[in-house]
Amino acid sequence: xxxxxxxxxxxxxxxxxxxxxxxxxxHLLRGGAQNLRTIAxxxxxxxxxxxxxxxxxxxxxxxxxxSGRRGPGSxxxxxxxxxxxxxxxxxxxxxxxxxTLYGDTGExxxxxxxxxxxMTMSNTVKTVADRLTHNMExxxxxxxxxxVSAFSKLVETHFLQRCPPVAEMGTxxxxxxxxxxxxxxxxxxxxxxxxxxNICYTLACCVCVAGRxxxxxxxxxxxxxxxxxxxxxxxxxxxxEGIYWLVNFERFHQHFRDQAIIxxxxxxxxxxxxxxxxxxxRMSEVTxxxxxxxxxxxxxxxxxxxxxxxxxISRPILDQYLSLLVDxxxxxxxxxxxxxLTIGRSIAELTLDQATLESVVQERFGSRSARIFRLLLRKRxxxxxxxxxxxxxxxxxxxxxxxxxxxxxxxxLQEIPKTPDHAPSRTFYLYTVNQxxxxxxxxxxxxxxxANLIERRLFETKENKRLLEKSQRIEAILASLQASGAxxxxxxxxxxMITAPERQQLExxxxxxxxLDSTENQVDETVFLLExxxxxxxxx
Amino acid sequence: xxxxxxxxxxxxGYMSFSIEAVGIGKGENLPPSILQPTPLFPPMEHKPVPxxxxxxxxxxxxxxxxxxxxxxxxxxxxRQAVSKKDVERYSDKYQNSEPSxxxxxxxxxxxxxxxxxxxxxxKPLKENTSLSVDTSVGPKPSKKxxxxxxxxxxxxxxxxxxxxxxxxxxxDEEEGEKKKQEEEQQDGEEEYDxxxxxxxxxxxxxxFDNGEEFGGDSDDNMDEAIY
Numbered sequence: 001x002x003x004x005x006x007x008x009x010x011x012x013x014x015x016x017x018x019x020x021x022x023x024x025x026x027h028l029l030r031g032g033a034q035n036l037r038t039i040a041x042x043x044x045x046x047x048x049x050x051x052x053x054x055x056x057x058x059x060x061x062x063x064x065x066x067s068g069r070r071g072p073g074s075x076x077x078x079x080x081x082x083x084x085x086x087x088x089x090x091x092x093x094x095x096x097x098x099x100t101l102y103g104d105t106g107e108x109x110x111x112x113x114x115x116x117x118x119m120t121m122s123n124t125v126k127t128v129a130d131r132l133t134h135n136m137e138x139x140x141x142x143x144x145x146x147x148v149s150a151f152s153k154l155v156e157t158h159f160l161q162r163c164p165p166v167a168e169m170g171t172x173x174x175x176x177x178x179x180x181x182x183x184x185x186x187x188x189x190x191x192x193x194x195x196x197x198n199i200c201y202t203l204a205c206c207v208c209v210a211g212r213x214x215x216x217x218x219x220x221x222x223x224x225x226x227x228x229x230x231x232x233x234x235x236x237x238x239x240x241e242g243i244y245w246l247v248n249f250e251r252f253h254q255h256f257r258d259q260a261i262i263x264x265x266x267x268x269x270x271x272x273x274x275x276x277x278x279x280x281x282r283m284s285e286v287t288x289x290x291x292x293x294x295x296x297x298x299x300x301x302x303x304x305x306x307x308x309x310x311x312x313i314s315r316p317i318l319d320q321y322l323s324l325l326v327d328x329x330x331x332x333x334x335x336x337x338x339x340x341l342t343i344g345r346s347i348a349e350l351t352l353d354q355a356t357l358e359s360v361v362q363e364r365f366g367s368r369s370a371r372i373f374r375l376l377l378r379k380r381x382x383x384x385x386x387x388x389x390x391x392x393x394x395x396x397x398x399x400x401x402x403x404x405x406x407x408x409x410x411x412x413l414q415e416i417p418k419t420p421d422h423a424p425s426r427t428f429y430l431y432t433v434n435q436x437x438x439x440x441x442x443x444x445x446x447x448x449x450x451a452n453l454i455e456r457r458l459f460e461t462k463e464n465k466r467l468l469e470k471s472q473r474i475e476a477i478l479a480s481l482q483a484s485g486a487x488x489x490x491x492x493x494x495x496x497m498i499t500a501p502e503r504q505q506l507e508x509x510x511x512x513x514x515x516l517d518s519t520e521n522q523v524d525e526t527v528f529l530l531e532x533x534x535x536x537x538x539x540x
Numbered sequence: 541x542x543x544x545x546x547x548x549x550x551x552x553g554y555m556s557f558s559i560e561a562v563g564i565g566k567g568e569n570l571p572p573s574i575l576q577p578t579p580l581f582p583p584m585e586h587k588p589v590p591x592x593x594x595x596x597x598x599x600x601x602x603x604x605x606x607x608x609x610x611x612x613x614x615x616x617x618x619r620q621a622v623s624k625k626d627v628e629r630y631s632d633k634y635q636n637s638e639p640s641x642x643x644x645x646x647x648x649x650x651x652x653x654x655x656x657x658x659x660x661x662x663k664p665l666k667e668n669t670s671l672s673v674d675t676s677v678g679p680k681p682s683k684k685x686x687x688x689x690x691x692x693x694x695x696x697x698x699x700x701x702x703x704x705x706x707x708x709x710x711x712d713e714e715e716g717e718k719k720k721q722e723e724e725q726q727d728g729e730e731e732y733d734x735x736x737x738x739x740x741x742x743x744x745x746x747x748f749d750n751g752e753e754f755g756g757d758s759d760d761n762m763d764e765a766i767y
Contacts, residue, residue, distance in 0.1 A: 018618045051659050056618060059616065242651065363589055522592060
């Protein structure tokens, strides 16, 4: 919970949930676990606003609650999770991935669940069907069953998972079965509590599947639907009350990691080898846990059988590719004496992270500094003179670059004494790069960058608030005029209310804001790579 | 530190480690020491890489901006209670004020939250639906206002149901659509309706012109002259 992380979390909360939630959230992030009264007193917020904000935070999974420190009798304490709030930055990427994998329906499902924190399946299906129907042409509407099938596919591939059950406050904490639906019991509720992983991905079988998306066009259509809907509302209990679904971020992250590995192999070797790696990863998608260092071992036969049909390569060529992959550090790995292949995920992480660090140094300090940096990464410890020799850079410039890197903390000095008294004339001074601390440093820089970008964007919006409001009003007037069928002269008259320089200013403003937003998305990609590397070293 | 003191007296360049080892030769010109913090926007020696532009990047940008916009309209966006202005304005009755009371606009699953967080849920005023109000552990004044609201609403409900049915047909498409959307949403926003009910006014909200529709269809209830 570094200062930069808290600052960024605060900005994200402010943008998505408002200033009240931001205040409460940052207070929780800075102060650790606190109970309701403490929060209200220390932030000088009325109790009801605090309650509302906590409800919002818990709904979205950013905050957790548990019984207090002094045992079951003490007031409930709330803990905010910095990591979860930072995920908000990655929401567009999740939605886009869902779109590429499962089409528009999948995209809307993931978007709805992200917007609401967690939802029941029936609600999601209804809302998504309505939205899709709204965008379709006249006369067509979206069947619930299509949405349900997309939803089930998302659950089967673990992109959506069930909310874990909430332990009751004050009662014995042994009841861990999820809240059972009213009448037809889902089979999952009878599963033993130890099989939580299985419960996570089991669909409730009694969702109201019948129905179509509602169109909200003509008013008489809405009248009869309202009547029909009323009847349905009264009789439906949509038996999956209490079973909430949320987005499984870890699964998306695994997908992103796999994609990074595949594209790295594609750029280093060629397209076919990347296809082979993709097949191997797909085969081990649901069999290996996400934090495993290596995927399930696969034999060459299995790979051959699972290759996509349009990639018809013959067996000997496949063997050649496989041996090529084994040689490459990012590619596959083959345990000795066992004719199988695994993909070393943690090694891949390491290599990807090294590539990230190298490219950062290259962009900030030039290609020669990057050469020195890469040298130090590969050779670990080098003396000043050795650096100059290996990098083939004249001494003076090499010195300069090394000191710049040293002052930025990307390179460290390691002392190795020759004598026990550490006399400076008899000590080796070696330059080295410690990959993990450097990665952490760059990650904090990235958080700071994103926070700065958001602040700049807010500043730009605030500066030009008057202009933006004016343009919004003019657009509203134009829209209403067009809807009531006005003549072109009136329209042009209204359009001319914005002068040309103002228009230019607006254009420039929009361009800047789009650029800032887009930059945030791209910095987040780097953040993801660094975070996953740091996380993989932590769990080793 | 004594060594440094002596060193300073002798002249610059005496450090605790041998500087030849790290490569500074004897008598070489070192860059001058910096006596102030680095500038806020230091000059960049290398231009940054241009942004990735492409269909994917643009789509994600659009997704992001849309998501932000949507979040602002959802009830999860908690707004501070509006402080009462000193003088009551005539237009207050007709303008949407932010919710200033201690209710929550959406209906969370209270079983998943600790009991102390429970607040009264703002009643979604759907016609013909029974008003279900959650009892709250909130402070006492809320009960009075709740009772007042309930009475007024009960009184008006009968009269208003007819009015609303008419209004549904006559109001223009967009507003009807918007209301349907509001009704269908789980969150049931009802500021629009509540304004009408509570203020016991015969004036239908849609006819109030607060200047947004420039020269529009406001040919009724016009007190002011049009220039």
